[in-house]
Amino acid sequence: MSIAYPEFRASRCTRYRFRYSACSRCADACPHDAVALTDEGVRIGPARCQNCALCVTACPTDALGSDVLKPVDMLRQAIRHERFAIACAPSGASGDAVVPCLGAVDAGSLAYLAKRRIPVTLHGSVHCQHCAHGARGAAQLASNLDACALLQEVAASVDKPADWIAPQLDEPDAAKPDSPGATPFAAGRRQWFRRLVGRGAAEVAQSFDAPVAAPSTPDKAIRPGPYALPERRELLQIVCTRKDDQPFHVPLHDALPMMALSLRPGCTTCEACFRVCPTGAIQIEESPAHYQLKFDADRCVACAVCLEVCQPRVLDADVAFDARPEQPPRVLLAMAKQRCARCDRHFVSHTPQETCPICRDDEDAFAAIFG
Structure with missing residues (x-):
C-alpha cells in the first residue's frame, strides 16, 4: 500500500472554526504521534505518519481525508458481492477490499452492509497485538463494532427480529477490549458523556426573564467557512430509515457521528453556535416580526463545537434521540x-x-x- 498522507481540510475542522476548541479526536486516535494540534487545525507530520487512517475515521466532520480509505467506493464494491471480506494491510491478509487498518472502517459503513444483509468478514484483527497501529487500532475497531451492534439492537427493538447480518471477525476474540494488545474504549465513551451532558449545577442558567450574565465569544475566535456534510452522516440516514416511520431511538455513541440538541433557559442570542457549526445543523430563520433558532438533526455530526462555544452553557446534547432522517428541524428558541x-x-x-x-x-x- 502506497504512502498517501491524510489531507487536511481546514474549513471542516472544529479547531479551525473555533480557535479555542479542545477537540483532539484525531490526535487521540493516532498511534504514532503524527498529529500536531494548533488553534488553526492540525498538522500531519510525514516523518511519523504511517498511513493507518485512524485519524480520518475519528474525525466526525471529515476534516481529514485519505486516498487509501474511500468508504463509499468500498460500499459500491461490496453491494455487488453476495459476501464481502475486508482485510487490514499490515496483517498481509487477503480480502475483497484492503484497508490500512480495520479500525478505520467506520461504524456507519458496517451498519449499512449489515442492514443490506451482506455477510462481512473482517480479516487480520489477530494481528493487532503485533501491529505498529496496535492498541488504538484495536480499540477503534471495537468501538465501531459496538456502535454497529447498537444500531442493530435498536432496529431489533422495533422490528422483531431485525433483518440484519452483523459483521464477523475471522478471529472473534482479537478485537475485544480485554484481549492482548487492545485498549478498552468504555472510558472514552464515559468521557464523551461527561463532555456532552455532564453539566455542573453552577452552569445551569436562570430563566429568560432574568438571563444570567455570561461572557460572549470573541468574534475573532470564530472563523467562517462553507458547510459540508460528510458522506458517513448521509450513510447513517439510510441506516436509520424506517418504512413504518416509527421512532428510531439511538443513544449517544462516540463512534456514531450524530446527535440531538436541546436548549435550556439562559440563551443570550449571541448566535455563536450558528456561526461556528461546520455542517449547517444549527440554523436561524427570521422575519421582521419573528426570530427562530433551529436544529436540523440530519446535518449534525456530533462534533460538539457548538457546546464548546456556548458561553452561558445552556446548549445540551440529548442522551438519546430519534435518529430517523427527514424530520422537521427542532425549534430551540422562538422570540418575537x-x-x-x-x-x-x-x-x-x-x-x-x-x-x-x-x-x-x-x-x-x-x-x-x-x-
Whole structure:
C-alpha cells in the first residue's frame, strides 16, 4: 500500500472554526504521534505518519481525508458481492477490499452492509497485538463494532427480529477490549458523556426573564467557512430509515457521528453556535416580526463545537434521540422581535427595550467620550 498522507481540510475542522476548541479526536486516535494540534487545525507530520487512517475515521466532520480509505467506493464494491471480506494491510491478509487498518472502517459503513444483509468478514484483527497501529487500532475497531451492534439492537427493538447480518471477525476474540494488545474504549465513551451532558449545577442558567450574565465569544475566535456534510452522516440516514416511520431511538455513541440538541433557559442570542457549526445543523430563520433558532438533526455530526462555544452553557446534547432522517428541524428558541425607537431596526431581546443594541452601544460610547 502506497504512502498517501491524510489531507487536511481546514474549513471542516472544529479547531479551525473555533480557535479555542479542545477537540483532539484525531490526535487521540493516532498511534504514532503524527498529529500536531494548533488553534488553526492540525498538522500531519510525514516523518511519523504511517498511513493507518485512524485519524480520518475519528474525525466526525471529515476534516481529514485519505486516498487509501474511500468508504463509499468500498460500499459500491461490496453491494455487488453476495459476501464481502475486508482485510487490514499490515496483517498481509487477503480480502475483497484492503484497508490500512480495520479500525478505520467506520461504524456507519458496517451498519449499512449489515442492514443490506451482506455477510462481512473482517480479516487480520489477530494481528493487532503485533501491529505498529496496535492498541488504538484495536480499540477503534471495537468501538465501531459496538456502535454497529447498537444500531442493530435498536432496529431489533422495533422490528422483531431485525433483518440484519452483523459483521464477523475471522478471529472473534482479537478485537475485544480485554484481549492482548487492545485498549478498552468504555472510558472514552464515559468521557464523551461527561463532555456532552455532564453539566455542573453552577452552569445551569436562570430563566429568560432574568438571563444570567455570561461572557460572549470573541468574534475573532470564530472563523467562517462553507458547510459540508460528510458522506458517513448521509450513510447513517439510510441506516436509520424506517418504512413504518416509527421512532428510531439511538443513544449517544462516540463512534456514531450524530446527535440531538436541546436548549435550556439562559440563551443570550449571541448566535455563536450558528456561526461556528461546520455542517449547517444549527440554523436561524427570521422575519421582521419573528426570530427562530433551529436544529436540523440530519446535518449534525456530533462534533460538539457548538457546546464548546456556548458561553452561558445552556446548549445540551440529548442522551438519546430519534435518529430517523427527514424530520422537521427542532425549534430551540422562538422570540418575537422588537422595533428600535431610534433607528427603526428590528432586533431580538429577552426583555423589553426601547432601543436596539447598536444604538445603545452608540449612546454608551458617546457618554464615555463626552460625559
